Amino acid sequence: MKSFVVQSENTRQFQVVDQPVPEPLEHDLRVRVEAISLNPIDTKVRAGRAGQVLGWDASGVVEAVGKSVTGFKVGDSVYYAGDITRPGCNAEFHLVDARIAAHKPKSLDHLHAAAIPLTALTAWEGLYEQLEVKQGRSLLVINSAGGVGSLVLQMAKKLSGMTVIGTASRDESRAWSKAMGADHIINHREDMPAQLEALGIPHVDYIYCCYATEPHFPAMVKMIAPEGRIVAIVGAESPLPVGDLFRKKASFSWELMFAKAMFQTPTLASQGEILSKVATSLDAGTLRHTLNKAGGVLTANTLAEAHAFQESGRAIGKQAFWMREPSSAT
Ligand SMILES: NC(=O)c1ccc[n+]([C@@H]2O[C@H](COP(=O)([O-])OP(=O)(O)OC[C@H]3O[C@@H](n4cnc5c(N)ncnc54)[C@H](OP(=O)(O)O)[C@@H]3O)[C@@H](O)[C@H]2O)c1
Structure with missing residues (x-):
């Protein structure tokens, strides 16, 4: 063959x-x-x-x-x-x-x-097995125009009725994120916490990070709501300061669709x-x-x-x- x-x-x-x-x-x-x-x-x-x-x-x-x-x-x-x-x-x-x-x-x-399949399994397991998202809550999807983000947006919006904020930095990735179901879009290359504040959603209940985890971790700590949950899909090459989530009683988990x-x-x-x-x-x-x-x-x-x-x-x-x-x- x-x-x-x-x-x-x-x-x-x-x-x-x-x-x-x-x-x-x-x-x-x-x-x-x-x-x-x-x-x-x-x-x-x-x-x-x-x-x-x-x-x-x-x-x-x-x-x-x-x-x-x-x-x-x-x-x-x-x-x-x-x-x-x-x-x-x-x-x-x-x-x-x-x-x-x-x-x-x-x-x-x-x-x-x-x-x-690969992106659907990642999106589904991250949302429903790791984050255990609930209807009507808010979700930030970092890198919402990539393969995984495209399905995270759709599942969160269409299957779970959430308020969904995507992140994108170009006109074409913003337009794609909108078409996939984002209610709002912010730019992951600029100050994300400030942009969320400007939207009137200073904290989100869940964050799904579809990009390198380390560079976005400090902003995720700021943006997650007390008792919120974060899932990340890109393994870290250096230790993450997960202790920074303690004050908010927020949790962090990994999704790897190949693990099963x-x-x-x-x-x-x-x-x-x-x-x-x-x-x-x-x-x-x-x-x-x-x-x-x-x-x-x-x-x-x-x-x-x-x-x-x-x-x-x-x-x-x-x-x-x-x-x-x-x-x-x-
Ligand atoms: N753990 C798992 O099971 C699993 C499964 C699938 C994928 N992954 C990993 O997840 C990552 C994403 O994969 P993917 O296929 O969904 O997407 P992808 O095709 O790698 O994403 C491309 C997008 O990344 C965005 N991007 C560039 N710089 C960024 C930044 N600094 N912050 C946030 N986004 C940025 C770009 O958007 P703009 O042009 O708008 O900036 C671009 O459209 C990869 O590292 C992949 O290996 C893990």
């Missing part, structure tokens, strides 16, 4: 190689990958994965099932993010544990569906359930797709360009590619 492997360490180059089609393990689906999407994690792990296949967002068609799989059969269309400890989906065929996959939203083609699969937690199958709920909301029109850059059929060059764009720090929403010419069934 055609696979895109990282050519060598510290380069943004890919090589198309022929690899054997993998055999499903007990819980696996073997998926004929129709489309894939990119996330910053691809660029972050690339240097350490020379000769390996990246990619943790796919949509495709089941073509074989492991002996303990339930709920899926050959021919089903599925979408999923997968497991960072296993080979990625930038290949013609791919194995995924069926418990972290779901039936593809019927209203989206494979390209648009591939752009959803990486540690085979008892909650593993919740990821399949979350993706099913997200598919239902997409099909009902409550949530909308977040694809902003639709590529053609993936090549080694377009994959390298997509990595460069992701690394530019200017991505808005998601970018996705077809793995093969779309068939009439997609």
